[in-house]
Amino acid sequence: MGVAAAGAGCVVAAAAGRADAAGAGVAALFLLGVVAAGVVAARRTGHAAPALVGAAAVGLLSHPFGDVLMAAPPPLLAPVGPALLDGRVALAADPTVNLLGVLFVEVAAVWLALWTYARLTGRRLRDSVSPAATLGLAFAVAAVALPRPTMASAHLLGFTAVPLAVVLGVSTLRRRRDAGSRGEVLLRAAATGTAALALAAGAYLLAYSVAVRGLVAG
Incomplete structure (x- = not known):
């Protein structure tokens, strides 16, 4: 849990340096939600909290990739870094x-x-x-x-x-x-x-x- 908290602090700090306070606040809320979801799931299932927090983090971080296929992709590294893709990825020409x-x-x-x-x-x-x-x-x-x-x-x-x-x-x-x-x-x-x-x-x-x-x- 300490590693997760440290990682969250680094991301929020980076966001605060690259974006406004609102962006940093939103990033903090999402990261707190990840930790809360992992802790609640651990208490209800009996599985290790760090593993479930990690699974929740994977779900959060991979979520934008849906828009890579469905619509205009968001800035995947926002608010920390620049956009990696500028258009939708097509799986077939048809x-x-x-x-x-x-x-x-x-x-x-x-x-x-x-x-x-x-x-x-x-x-x-x-x-x-x-x-x-x-x-x-x-x-x-x-x-x-x-x-x-x-x-x-x-x-x-x-x-x-x-x-x-x-x-x-x-x-x-x-x-x-x-x-x-x-x-x-x-x-x-x-x-x-x-x-x-x-x-x-x-x-x-x-x-x-x-x-x-x-x-x-x-």
Whole structure:
């Protein structure tokens, strides 16, 4: 904890030297939030506070990278240093494929979080995925039934694929005698929903690629 406090002090001091008092205050609040989240999580789970504070810090520091793919990237070193990127990073030339690539990155981040939780609680993530997740493959029909989503119209994908995944995940919450503990039930719902979203995105990408090739060939 002493190392975390020292690091926070260095960042706030640097911010105060490079920016105004408001910027330094915001940086301090975020860093205090990181420490508080780690301490609270440690008390409620019994895991080491330094490790959880470090995990919270990784989450805070990696957060701006989402905007690197989704929108105009913020100054990643602000308020300490200059901007590292001056434009959005594209994963593919095709705007729809690029949007799907961003979705896969986000899904991978969720899988990492679920895997970490399962590992810390002594569970197997694979066993938590319900067969209901395979229904996400039906989302392939959206490739021909809906307009092509792009970054500017990402809601076409978000308001269709995500609700489908949520419904499939929530469908596993039905109480049964063999459902297990609350943690197991919630992990099953989250893992099933995430798997359904991944399968839906993969099925859409495959169907979209076939449809685009057909149009090009035609």
